[in-house]
Amino acid sequence: MDEVRVFPIIITKNKDSSEYPYFVEIPDIDGMTEGKSIADAMKMAEDYIGTFSLENKLPDSNTKLPRVEEGAVVTLVSVNVSEYKRKNDNRVVKKTISIPNYLNELGKENRINFSEVMTAALKKKLSV
Structure with a gap:
Protein backbone atom coordinates (compact mmCIF):
# COMPACT_ATOMS: atom_id res chain seq x y z
CA MET A 1 0.00 0.00 0.00
CA ASP A 89 14.68 7.66 -7.39
CA ASN A 90 17.87 7.94 -9.44
CA ARG A 91 19.75 5.17 -7.67
CA VAL A 92 21.44 2.81 -10.08
CA VAL A 93 20.24 -0.80 -10.02
CA LYS A 94 21.98 -3.76 -11.59
CA LYS A 95 20.01 -5.57 -14.30
CA THR A 96 20.99 -8.66 -16.26
CA ILE A 97 20.09 -8.54 -19.94
CA SER A 98 20.58 -10.94 -22.82
CA ILE A 99 21.84 -9.78 -26.20
CA PRO A 100 23.24 -11.63 -29.21
CA ASN A 101 26.94 -12.41 -28.86
CA TYR A 102 27.87 -10.55 -32.07
CA LEU A 103 26.42 -7.32 -30.57
CA ASN A 104 28.31 -7.95 -27.36
CA GLU A 105 31.58 -8.40 -29.27
CA LEU A 106 30.99 -5.33 -31.48
CA GLY A 107 30.06 -3.30 -28.43
CA LYS A 108 33.21 -4.29 -26.56
CA GLU A 109 35.38 -3.56 -29.62
CA ASN A 110 33.83 -0.10 -29.86
CA ARG A 111 34.03 0.50 -26.11
CA ILE A 112 30.28 0.87 -25.79
CA ASN A 113 28.92 1.56 -22.33
CA PHE A 114 26.06 -0.95 -22.33
CA SER A 115 24.41 0.59 -19.27
CA GLU A 116 24.39 4.01 -20.89
CA VAL A 117 22.92 2.63 -24.13
CA MET A 118 20.24 0.70 -22.25
CA THR A 119 19.33 3.74 -20.14
CA ALA A 120 19.02 5.92 -23.26
CA ALA A 121 16.93 3.28 -25.05
CA LEU A 122 14.57 2.90 -22.06
CA LYS A 123 14.15 6.67 -21.73
CA LYS A 124 13.30 6.91 -25.43
CA LYS A 125 10.92 3.94 -25.31
CA LEU A 126 9.18 5.28 -22.19
CA SER A 127 9.16 8.92 -23.39
CA VAL A 128 11.01 10.08 -20.32
Missing part, protein backbone atom coordinates in the same frame (compact mmCIF):
# COMPACT_ATOMS: atom_id res chain seq x y z
CA ASP A 2 1.32 3.41 -0.96
CA GLU A 3 2.31 5.94 1.67
CA VAL A 4 0.29 9.15 1.26
CA ARG A 5 1.02 12.17 3.44
CA VAL A 6 -1.05 15.33 3.91
CA PHE A 7 0.34 18.70 5.00
CA PRO A 8 -0.99 22.24 5.31
CA ILE A 9 0.55 24.95 3.16
CA ILE A 10 0.25 28.72 3.33
CA ILE A 11 0.16 30.67 0.07
CA THR A 12 0.63 34.43 0.03
CA LYS A 13 0.71 36.78 -2.93
CA ASN A 14 4.04 38.53 -3.43
CA LYS A 15 3.20 41.75 -5.25
CA ASP A 16 6.90 42.44 -5.92
CA SER A 17 7.33 39.35 -8.10
CA SER A 18 5.70 39.06 -11.51
CA GLU A 19 7.25 35.75 -12.57
CA TYR A 20 6.45 33.77 -9.39
CA PRO A 21 3.93 35.89 -7.48
CA TYR A 22 2.75 33.16 -5.09
CA PHE A 23 4.96 32.38 -2.11
CA VAL A 24 4.39 29.02 -0.42
CA GLU A 25 5.28 28.00 3.11
CA ILE A 26 5.25 24.38 4.25
CA PRO A 27 5.47 24.81 8.04
CA ASP A 28 5.68 21.14 9.01
CA ILE A 29 9.00 20.69 7.19
CA ASP A 30 10.16 24.32 7.34
CA GLY A 31 9.97 24.49 3.54
CA MET A 32 9.39 27.31 1.09
CA THR A 33 8.76 27.49 -2.64
CA GLU A 34 7.00 29.68 -5.21
CA GLY A 35 4.41 29.35 -7.94
CA LYS A 36 3.07 31.17 -10.98
CA SER A 37 -0.56 30.62 -9.90
CA ILE A 38 -2.38 29.14 -6.91
CA ALA A 39 -2.56 25.77 -8.71
CA ASP A 40 1.13 25.94 -9.64
CA ALA A 41 2.00 26.91 -6.05
CA MET A 42 0.18 23.82 -4.78
CA LYS A 43 2.00 21.60 -7.31
CA MET A 44 5.33 23.15 -6.29
CA ALA A 45 4.54 22.39 -2.63
CA GLU A 46 3.74 18.77 -3.51
CA ASP A 47 7.03 18.53 -5.42
CA TYR A 48 8.94 20.14 -2.54
CA ILE A 49 7.50 17.65 -0.06
CA GLY A 50 8.23 14.74 -2.42
CA THR A 51 11.80 15.89 -2.98
CA PHE A 52 12.25 16.40 0.75
CA SER A 53 11.07 12.81 1.33
CA LEU A 54 13.85 11.42 -0.86
CA GLU A 55 16.50 12.29 1.72
CA ASN A 56 14.61 13.10 4.91
CA LYS A 57 12.05 11.47 7.16
CA LEU A 58 8.71 13.21 6.82
CA PRO A 59 6.74 14.04 9.95
CA ASP A 60 3.34 12.44 10.40
CA SER A 61 0.52 13.84 8.28
CA ASN A 62 -1.06 16.98 9.68
CA THR A 63 -4.49 18.21 8.66
CA LYS A 64 -4.69 21.03 11.20
CA LEU A 65 -4.79 24.33 9.33
CA PRO A 66 -2.60 27.06 10.83
CA ARG A 67 -3.93 30.54 11.56
CA VAL A 68 -2.64 33.10 9.09
CA GLU A 69 -2.88 36.77 8.27
CA GLU A 70 -5.75 38.03 6.16
CA GLY A 71 -5.16 37.53 2.44
CA ALA A 72 -3.21 34.30 2.80
CA VAL A 73 -4.60 31.05 1.46
CA VAL A 74 -4.33 27.98 3.66
CA THR A 75 -4.97 24.58 2.17
CA LEU A 76 -3.91 20.97 2.41
CA VAL A 77 -1.78 19.13 -0.12
CA SER A 78 -1.41 15.40 -0.33
CA VAL A 79 1.64 13.63 -1.68
CA ASN A 80 1.84 9.98 -2.61
CA VAL A 81 5.36 9.57 -1.23
CA SER A 82 5.71 6.00 -2.52
CA GLU A 83 4.82 7.03 -6.08
CA TYR A 84 7.08 10.10 -5.90
CA LYS A 85 10.01 7.95 -4.80
CA ARG A 86 9.37 5.43 -7.60
CA LYS A 87 9.36 8.20 -10.21
CA ASN A 88 12.30 10.20 -8.86
Whole structure:
Protein backbone atom coordinates (compact mmCIF):
# COMPACT_ATOMS: atom_id res chain seq x y z
CA MET A 1 0.00 0.00 0.00
CA ASP A 2 1.32 3.41 -0.96
CA GLU A 3 2.31 5.94 1.67
CA VAL A 4 0.29 9.15 1.26
CA ARG A 5 1.02 12.17 3.44
CA VAL A 6 -1.05 15.33 3.91
CA PHE A 7 0.34 18.70 5.00
CA PRO A 8 -0.99 22.24 5.31
CA ILE A 9 0.55 24.95 3.16
CA ILE A 10 0.25 28.72 3.33
CA ILE A 11 0.16 30.67 0.07
CA THR A 12 0.63 34.43 0.03
CA LYS A 13 0.71 36.78 -2.93
CA ASN A 14 4.04 38.53 -3.43
CA LYS A 15 3.20 41.75 -5.25
CA ASP A 16 6.90 42.44 -5.92
CA SER A 17 7.33 39.35 -8.10
CA SER A 18 5.70 39.06 -11.51
CA GLU A 19 7.25 35.75 -12.57
CA TYR A 20 6.45 33.77 -9.39
CA PRO A 21 3.93 35.89 -7.48
CA TYR A 22 2.75 33.16 -5.09
CA PHE A 23 4.96 32.38 -2.11
CA VAL A 24 4.39 29.02 -0.42
CA GLU A 25 5.28 28.00 3.11
CA ILE A 26 5.25 24.38 4.25
CA PRO A 27 5.47 24.81 8.04
CA ASP A 28 5.68 21.14 9.01
CA ILE A 29 9.00 20.69 7.19
CA ASP A 30 10.16 24.32 7.34
CA GLY A 31 9.97 24.49 3.54
CA MET A 32 9.39 27.31 1.09
CA THR A 33 8.76 27.49 -2.64
CA GLU A 34 7.00 29.68 -5.21
CA GLY A 35 4.41 29.35 -7.94
CA LYS A 36 3.07 31.17 -10.98
CA SER A 37 -0.56 30.62 -9.90
CA ILE A 38 -2.38 29.14 -6.91
CA ALA A 39 -2.56 25.77 -8.71
CA ASP A 40 1.13 25.94 -9.64
CA ALA A 41 2.00 26.91 -6.05
CA MET A 42 0.18 23.82 -4.78
CA LYS A 43 2.00 21.60 -7.31
CA MET A 44 5.33 23.15 -6.29
CA ALA A 45 4.54 22.39 -2.63
CA GLU A 46 3.74 18.77 -3.51
CA ASP A 47 7.03 18.53 -5.42
CA TYR A 48 8.94 20.14 -2.54
CA ILE A 49 7.50 17.65 -0.06
CA GLY A 50 8.23 14.74 -2.42
CA THR A 51 11.80 15.89 -2.98
CA PHE A 52 12.25 16.40 0.75
CA SER A 53 11.07 12.81 1.33
CA LEU A 54 13.85 11.42 -0.86
CA GLU A 55 16.50 12.29 1.72
CA ASN A 56 14.61 13.10 4.91
CA LYS A 57 12.05 11.47 7.16
CA LEU A 58 8.71 13.21 6.82
CA PRO A 59 6.74 14.04 9.95
CA ASP A 60 3.34 12.44 10.40
CA SER A 61 0.52 13.84 8.28
CA ASN A 62 -1.06 16.98 9.68
CA THR A 63 -4.49 18.21 8.66
CA LYS A 64 -4.69 21.03 11.20
CA LEU A 65 -4.79 24.33 9.33
CA PRO A 66 -2.60 27.06 10.83
CA ARG A 67 -3.93 30.54 11.56
CA VAL A 68 -2.64 33.10 9.09
CA GLU A 69 -2.88 36.77 8.27
CA GLU A 70 -5.75 38.03 6.16
CA GLY A 71 -5.16 37.53 2.44
CA ALA A 72 -3.21 34.30 2.80
CA VAL A 73 -4.60 31.05 1.46
CA VAL A 74 -4.33 27.98 3.66
CA THR A 75 -4.97 24.58 2.17
CA LEU A 76 -3.91 20.97 2.41
CA VAL A 77 -1.78 19.13 -0.12
CA SER A 78 -1.41 15.40 -0.33
CA VAL A 79 1.64 13.63 -1.68
CA ASN A 80 1.84 9.98 -2.61
CA VAL A 81 5.36 9.57 -1.23
CA SER A 82 5.71 6.00 -2.52
CA GLU A 83 4.82 7.03 -6.08
CA TYR A 84 7.08 10.10 -5.90
CA LYS A 85 10.01 7.95 -4.80
CA ARG A 86 9.37 5.43 -7.60
CA LYS A 87 9.36 8.20 -10.21
CA ASN A 88 12.30 10.20 -8.86
CA ASP A 89 14.68 7.66 -7.39
CA ASN A 90 17.87 7.94 -9.44
CA ARG A 91 19.75 5.17 -7.67
CA VAL A 92 21.44 2.81 -10.08
CA VAL A 93 20.24 -0.80 -10.02
CA LYS A 94 21.98 -3.76 -11.59
CA LYS A 95 20.01 -5.57 -14.30
CA THR A 96 20.99 -8.66 -16.26
CA ILE A 97 20.09 -8.54 -19.94
CA SER A 98 20.58 -10.94 -22.82
CA ILE A 99 21.84 -9.78 -26.20
CA PRO A 100 23.24 -11.63 -29.21
CA ASN A 101 26.94 -12.41 -28.86
CA TYR A 102 27.87 -10.55 -32.07
CA LEU A 103 26.42 -7.32 -30.57
CA ASN A 104 28.31 -7.95 -27.36
CA GLU A 105 31.58 -8.40 -29.27
CA LEU A 106 30.99 -5.33 -31.48
CA GLY A 107 30.06 -3.30 -28.43
CA LYS A 108 33.21 -4.29 -26.56
CA GLU A 109 35.38 -3.56 -29.62
CA ASN A 110 33.83 -0.10 -29.86
CA ARG A 111 34.03 0.50 -26.11
CA ILE A 112 30.28 0.87 -25.79
CA ASN A 113 28.92 1.56 -22.33
CA PHE A 114 26.06 -0.95 -22.33
CA SER A 115 24.41 0.59 -19.27
CA GLU A 116 24.39 4.01 -20.89
CA VAL A 117 22.92 2.63 -24.13
CA MET A 118 20.24 0.70 -22.25
CA THR A 119 19.33 3.74 -20.14
CA ALA A 120 19.02 5.92 -23.26
CA ALA A 121 16.93 3.28 -25.05
CA LEU A 122 14.57 2.90 -22.06
CA LYS A 123 14.15 6.67 -21.73
CA LYS A 124 13.30 6.91 -25.43
CA LYS A 125 10.92 3.94 -25.31
CA LEU A 126 9.18 5.28 -22.19
CA SER A 127 9.16 8.92 -23.39
CA VAL A 128 11.01 10.08 -20.32
